[in-house]
Amino acid sequence: MRVIVVDDEHAVAQLHARFLAAHGGCTVVGVAGTGPEAVEAITALEPDLVLLDLHLPGFSGLEVLRAVRSAHQRQPEFIAVTAARDFASVRDARLAGVRHYLVKPFSARELHDRISDIARELAAERAGALDQSDIDALIRSGARPTALPKGLTAETLEVVRTALAKAPWSSSSEIAELTGVSRVTTRRYLEHLVEQGAAARRMDYATAGRPRTCYGPTGE
Numbered sequence: 001m002r003v004i005v006v007d008d009e010h011a012v013a014q015l016h017a018r019f020l021a022a023h024g025g026c027t028v029v030g031v032a033g034t035g036p037e038a039v040e041a042i043t044a045l046e047p048d049l050v051l052l053d054l055h056l057p058g059f060s061g062l063e064v065l066r067a068v069r070s071a072h073q074r075q076p077e078f079i080a081v082t083a084a085r086d087f088a089s090v091r092d093a094r095l096a097g098v099r100h101y102l103v104k105p106f107s108a109r110e111l112h113d114r115i116s117d118i119a120r121e122l123a124a125e126r127a128g129a130l131d132q133s134d135i136d137a138l139i140r141s142g143a144r145p146t147a148l149p150k151g152l153t154a155e156t157l158e159v160v161r162t163a164l165a166k167a168p169w170s171s172s173s174e175i176a177e178l179t180g181v182s183r184v185t186t187r188r189y190l191e192h193l194v195e196q197g198a199a200a201r202r203m204d205y206a207t208a209g210r211p212r213t214c215y216g217p218t219g220e
Contacts, residue, residue, distance in 0.1 A: 001025060001026050001047075001048040001049050001118070001119060002026075002029045002045070002046075002049070003020055003026045003027065003028050003029065003047055003048065003049045003051065004028070004030040004031070004038070004041050004045060004049075004050045004051070005017050005020070005028060005030075005031045005032075005051045006031075006032045006033075006037075006038040006041075006050060006051060006052045006053055006056065006061065006064070007051070007053040007081070008034065008053060010033065012053075012104075013031050013033070016051055016081065016111070017031065019108040019111050019112070020051075020111070020115070022108055022112075023111075023112050023115050023116075025115065025116075025119055026049070026115060030045050033057070034056055034058040035056045035057065035059035035060060035063055035064050036058045036059070037058070038050075038052070038056065038061075038064045039064055039067050039068065042064075042068050042076065043073065046073065046074050047076045048076055048077065048118075048122060049077050049079065049115070049118060050068075050076050050077070050079070052065065052078050052079065052080055052081065053081055053082060054080055054082040054084060054089065055082065055083075055084070061080065061082070062092060065096045066096060069097060077099075077100075077118045077121070077122075078097070078098055078100070079098075079100040079101075079118075080093050080098045080100065081104060081106070082102075082103065083103065084103075085103050085158045085159070086155065087154065087155065090154070100114045100117070102114065103158050103161075103162060105162070105166070106162075106165065107165050109217065110165065149192060151188070152189060152192060156181060156185075157189055157192070159179050159181065160175060160179055160181065160186060160189040160190065160193070161198070161199075163175050163178040163179045164190070164193070164216070165217075168215075168216040168217055169202070169204075169215070169216035170216075171212045171213060171214055171215075172186045172187040172190055172213070172215070173186075175190065175215070190215045197218060198218070199216065199217065199218065200217065200218045201213060201215055202214055202216070
């Protein structure tokens, strides 16, 4: 996939470009640091995918998205990359057509998972007719998020998820210290991530006394 990286911080843009290069299925064809530069690059280069920061000089990432969506040209897929985790920002991005939203800082693995989803969609699009598994995958990727259990909020879930990405295979107490959320509440969020397949749980027998329950990424 041909990708444009849009971020007003040069070091962050270069980090994301390295994440993309590590995926193996992407080529970075452009980097932009402002809203106007982003629109110009997308129009000229017609990428398959844009990593789009929402807070940009000139005008915002959402305005970039609206400008591109209104143009009569091939439309790329967008992944919003932002530090904004409030409900209004997520809602506005969703309404503007964003289906993939990553909260900074995120890991290369989190980005690669989104890229792989998009790559499968592009392959299905180029193939023409879809089989049932392709249709099911597309419908799921555009579906609304599953409702959280009573007492859990999307904002706190993202706080816990981000802390876990920074400190994988930590206990609920250690994640609680990072987030400022109580240990009991943190454990509820961690267990919810495990139930959804977004995290894994394992026992740590290396410490003295009782073994610890630790949480980390799936597949490790």
